[in-house]
Amino acid sequence: QSVLTQPPSASGSPGQSVTISCTGTSNDVGGSNYVSWYQQHPDTAPKLILYEVNKRPSGVPDRFSGSKSGNTASLTVSGLQAEDEADYYCSSSAAINKLLFGGGTKLTVL
């Protein structure tokens, strides 16, 4: 099963900004507006934090933002807080009626 490429880890100090990338192909990320990002804390279910590249569900702080350029989508977390330490996953629609996930990025707040 193909996987979107994310860096395995990222880190930043409180108050700083961190950007996590998600690279696919023109058949998924590059050709889709349906890129989403999920946050997962240990032993809990994932939580949607961005959808359609840069839209935030109700209740998600505006510290979380998204963008896309070509085949790469990005999640930026600004003003890092301790509770942002978690695993982050991107996803994208692909082909007909399929969904792909990234391999996940562990974000550490130093």
Next chain:
Amino acid sequence: QVELVESGGGAVQPGGSLRLSCVASGFTFRTYGMHWVRQAPGKGLEWVAIISNDAKSVSYGDSVRGRFGISRDNSRNILYLQMDSLRKEDTAVYYCARKDISGWAIDYWGQGTLVTVSS
């Protein structure tokens, strides 16, 4: 509030079968497409399958196609995943998840049910 509650997980031998269920509440179930997503211990998320709101369209990930079957009962608000010919690599927490109404985001997740395939 939206709630998705999975059940049916457990231990099974390689080659065996298991059926997972997911009871949905707090929303109009028949209006939404639904996914199954799994996560092997210590690993990332893997998409398993999707079913349309009316069950007329289904699709599967490459690693489960031909072995797993997704279905739903809109009269009882239940999503199912029939898993046959199970392999050790199918060991994972299986999440029931709701597809957002207009796109491809997963806007709600269940708490997951653990499936362990081992001899």
